[in-house]
Amino acid sequence: MTWAPGRITEAWTETPGTRSLVIDIPHWPGHIAGQHVDVRLTAEDGYTAVRSYSIASSSTSKRLEITVDKLADGEVSPYLVDVAEVGDMVEIRGPAGGWFIWRQHAGARAGDGENMRPVQLIGGGSGIVPLMSMIRSHGDAHSAAPFRLLYSVRTPERALFRDELVRRAAEDAPLEVTWNFSRATPAGWPTPPERLDREHVMASVFAPAERAAVYVCGSTPFVETVANWLVDAGYDAADIKTERFGGVVPA
Amino acid sequence: MGLFSSGFSGRRRPDTPGLPPGQYLTESFPVLSAGPTPRVTHEEWQFTIETEDGLQHRWSWDELMALPIADVTTDIHCVTSWSKFGTGWRGVSLDTLFDGIETSAGFTMAYSYGGYTTNVPLADLMGGKAWVAFEFDGKPLEPEHGGPARLLVPHLYFWKSAKWVRGIRMMENDEPGFWEQNGYHMYGDPWREQRYW
Ligand SMILES: Cc1cc2nc3c(=O)[nH]c(=O)nc-3n(C[C@H](O)[C@H](O)[C@H](O)COP(=O)(O)OP(=O)(O)OC[C@H]3O[C@@H](n4cnc5c(N)ncnc54)[C@H](O)[C@@H]3O)c2cc1C
Numbered sequence A: 001m002t003w004a005p006g007r008i009t010e011a012w013t014e015t016p017g018t019r020s021l022v023i024d025i026p027h028w029p030g031h032i033a034g035q036h037v038d039v040r041l042t043a044e045d046g047y048t049a050v051r052s053y054s055i056a057s058s059s060t061s062k063r064l065e066i067t068v069d070k071l072a073d074g075e076v077s078p079y080l081v082d083v084a085e086v087g088d089m090v091e092i093r094g095p096a097g098g099w100f101i102w103r104q105h106a107g108a109r110a111g112d113g114e115n116m117r118p119v120q121l122i123g124g125g126s127g128i129v130p131l132m133s134m135i136r137s138h139g140d141a142h143s144a145a146p147f148r149l150l151y152s153v154r155t156p157e158r159a160l161f162r163d164e165l166v167r168r169a170a171e172d173a174p175l176e177v178t179w180n181f182s183r184a185t186p187a188g189w190p191t192p193p194e195r196l197d198r199e200h201v202m203a204s205v206f207a208p209a210e211r212a213a214v215y216v217c218g219s220t221p222f223v224e225t226v227a228n229w230l231v232d233a234g235y236d237a238a239d240i241k242t243e244r245f246g247g248v249v250p251a
Numbered sequence B: 001m002g003l004f005s006s007g008f009s010g011r012r013r014p015d016t017p018g019l020p021p022g023q024y025l026t027e028s029f030p031v032l033s034a035g036p037t038p039r040v041t042h043e044e045w046q047f048t049i050e051t052e053d054g055l056q057h058r059w060s061w062d063e064l065m066a067l068p069i070a071d072v073t074t075d076i077h078c079v080t081s082w083s084k085f086g087t088g089w090r091g092v093s094l095d096t097l098f099d100g101i102e103t104s105a106g107f108t109m110a111y112s113y114g115g116y117t118t119n120v121p122l123a124d125l126m127g128g129k130a131w132v133a134f135e136f137d138g139k140p141l142e143p144e145h146g147g148p149a150r151l152l153v154p155h156l157y158f159w160k161s162a163k164w165v166r167g168i169r170m171m172e173n174d175e176p177g178f179w180e181q182n183g184y185h186m187y188g189d190p191w192r193e194q195r196y197w
Helices: A077-081 A125-140 A162-171 A198-204 A218-231 B061-065 B095-099
Strands: A004-013 A018-024 A035-041 A048-054 A064-069 A087-098 A118-125 A146-153 A175-181 A213-218 A240-244 B046-050 B056-060 B070-077 B082-093 B107-112 B116-121 B131-136 B151-152 B165-171
Touching: A004 B082, A018 A077, A018 B070, A035 A064, A048 A125, A064 A077, A118 A218, A125 A146, A125 A162, A125 A213, A125 A218, A125 B107, A146 A198, A162 A175, A162 B165, A198 A218, A198 A240, A198 B131, A213 A218, B046 B095, B056 B061, B082 B095, B095 B131
Parallel strands: A118 A146, A118 A213, A146 A175, A213 A240, B046 B165
Antiparallel strands: A004 A018, A004 A087, A018 A064, A035 A048, A035 A087, B046 B056, B070 B082, B082 B131, B107 B116, B107 B165, B131 B151
């Protein structure tokens, strides 16, 4: 897989500190929901930096859209969120990843029969991004597979794609969305803010016996914690796929 | 040489020899794994080398600890672009484990608790290039990083250093392991940027 030049054609702020970018690449082959791309930046003197970003857009579109959360002391994310402008070039390698993916069809090809396995998505913070691609793909393809999302964020202001998730949950009958707000809730929310805990996760997800395909994505500590709870609760480890974005493992 | 990204200057570390192309240095130790972290006790842990004629050579935890233990200081390179310099490990060399084992097969499949597999040519495990490691940075290896023990093959991308390693199966032909079936390179040399197919 080689590097391809990509032009930023659209950019907008999702929430304070996060931005979505549409990148146009000649001969982009499309992607499978859950895949990521590598983004390479090159400074004037040839110095380069590479980071991975999940693809946010629906696999039914031929659009490459990423959503980047700024780590204040980071090298690449502040550039993508605050500095890069429409018209700027970045280099892209991908789409990559054949594991943390969801397909509408039970086999690898369209026409292989519909994939009706229930899907449980669990996202923390910007870990929603590849899950959003799955939700968008599921909705846009009118898939009837039962989909559930548990999305944990600190505050309503930091929730990515909030309006779209509310709209899709209303329009897309097999999709259910459950929220966990850990620091502050929206006005009139029935429960006070609380850290995501084992009880909330177990109350929100499909029962282990339903053998849902589980996708957990977020910072490394978030993924480690949630995946351990699921295994403790009787989930088969083989049913759980994880994507760790980074950060330090809890001691 | 890449395409210039306007307004990007980077947080360069002046002159980093030892850094393969497309890698950046990190002080932390990120985690890449496909699923939940398996929890394996020393009591249940076993390590097996299985040759092409079906013979199995097996070590318990205590038997592994009784073998000569090597101190290894090495750079590691993850396919997700981070590298970490001068990491300190303790483990048993694969030369020690293969001592006295008869095989004419050229390839191996390392397999792990939790079902993970990765393929490595035998030549890359021999000659002081690979270990079964159980200590990192002076402490027992944490489960998130592959404890009780992981393979350590630092001259290849780090997904080849199978976490929670349970054994090695000899193969006549090179066959893809877990990440290799899911888009990663069969060999994985960081200096040649063999990340994906
Ligand atoms: C497969 C994959 C998909 C990803 N998809 C996305 C995505 O869709 N959106 C997105 O915003 N990011 C995503 N990431 C994370 C992204 O690749 C970068 O790691 C992130 O943007 C930070 O890069 P940076 O250069 O800004 O920070 P760096 O300069 O790399 O790091 C700055 C500091 O932050 C720490 N750090 C790095 N990552 C994290 C983290 N996630 N949480 C807490 N601390 C961290 C580092 O250890 C370091 O101390 C993904 C990562 C992977 C591996």
